[in-house]
Amino acid sequence: DQQVKQNSPSLSVQEGRISILNCDYTNSMFDYFLWYKKYPAEGPTFLISISSIKDKNEDGRFTVFLNKSAKHLSLHIVPSQPGDSAVYFCAASANNNNDMRFGAGTRLTVKP
């Protein structure tokens, strides 16, 4: 039961342009959403998060948008840099639950 879905397995953008990574979820009980970034042969690292009481959270070049009615969130990276090339995982949790659900990931490639 895939409660968190990232429908684009890969995305390629030019350096300096905006990268938009999308994530959909089905469980309306989710109230906390996170993005993790993963380089090859490394573990995921936390990037940015958003609580369901907000619709936007910004941290430098990274902004996460949450649309609760559509059960959709997105990660915007602007401007994109070659070092941003990695796999990005969307994750969600509900009600202080330990069970954080992850999407399948989107591989971002930023071309110089």
Next chain:
Amino acid sequence: NAGVMQNPRHLVRRRGQEARLRCSPMKGHSHVYWYRQLPEEGLKFMVYLQKENIIDESGMPKERFSAEFPKEGPSILRIQQVVRGDSAAYFCASSPSQGRGTGELFFGEGSRLTVL
């Protein structure tokens, strides 16, 4: 200032053998989580442990899989009688308190299990 340490990084086992994966959390962290990543899939929660206690094992297969986090030493994920479907990357994460989706999960580099 070591991060989460997992070993071995790569493990090859034949069907029917046992696999043991170890995880040492970050210093000061008493909460450990195990996740499994199958090829082309996301990270799937397996188990959450505190020292000497299993808090939530709702993601663990009912048979052949077990986990522990003893008072002394690393957390161990044990897979008995491995099958080819167990081939995956197993990630351990730790947090200083209940993670709860606060971004406080710190992941290790993972252990890649290959079952021949």
